[in-house]
Amino acid sequence: MADRNQGVMGRINENAPNSTQVLGFVTLFVSGAILLFLTGLTVAGTMVGMVLLTPLLILFSPILIPVGTVLFVAAACLFSAGGFGLAVFSVLSWMYNYLRGRHPPGSDQIDYARMRIADTASHVKDYAREYGGYLQGKVQDAAPGA
Structure with missing residues (x-):
């Protein structure tokens, strides 16, 4: 019977974690706790900001919504013009290479x-x-x- 218990203890000692695994687990636990704490701070800060800034947002919304709309449309036009310009440049570059005999894709x-x-x-x-x-x-x- 003692021989059998020693076999079980031997298996337990065989599967016991070494110091590197323990240190990795502690590091993982501490970094997870820190990230959880920072998540809580972020949510709390967001709620406080919403409570304080919502009245200002409601007060200035007749000004902010048209300005935001104009800025959004201007940015969309700028980005689309840049995209179309890039597309035209790409097509012209491809045509130039094709006509020069360089065999583009x-x-x-x-x-x-x-x-x-x-x-x-x-x-x-x-x-x-x-x-x-x-x-x-x-x-x-x-x-x-x-």
Whole structure:
């Protein structure tokens, strides 16, 4: 029986944490407690700020809402103009590289599309030539003097 207890104690001692694991757990516990405390301070500060600033916000809202709207629209216009400018610059840069023969990304798709359009135009031209001759013969049959 003593041998069996010693085996259990041996297993317990075998799985006991070492000092590095204990130090890591203590560090984790302390940093978690500090973050929880800071979260509480942040929530409390937000509530105090809301209680103190809500009357001012209500008082000045006839001024602040139009000003905020104008600033939002101005910022949206500025950012969209910058985005469109960047898009135009990107397209022009891509076209310049394509025309210089540097093969930018996607140029193989443009070449393939151009080839397909030229093939289709050639087929339509041949078809029109054949069908036009057919119609010319029909017109001659319908009106021999024309």
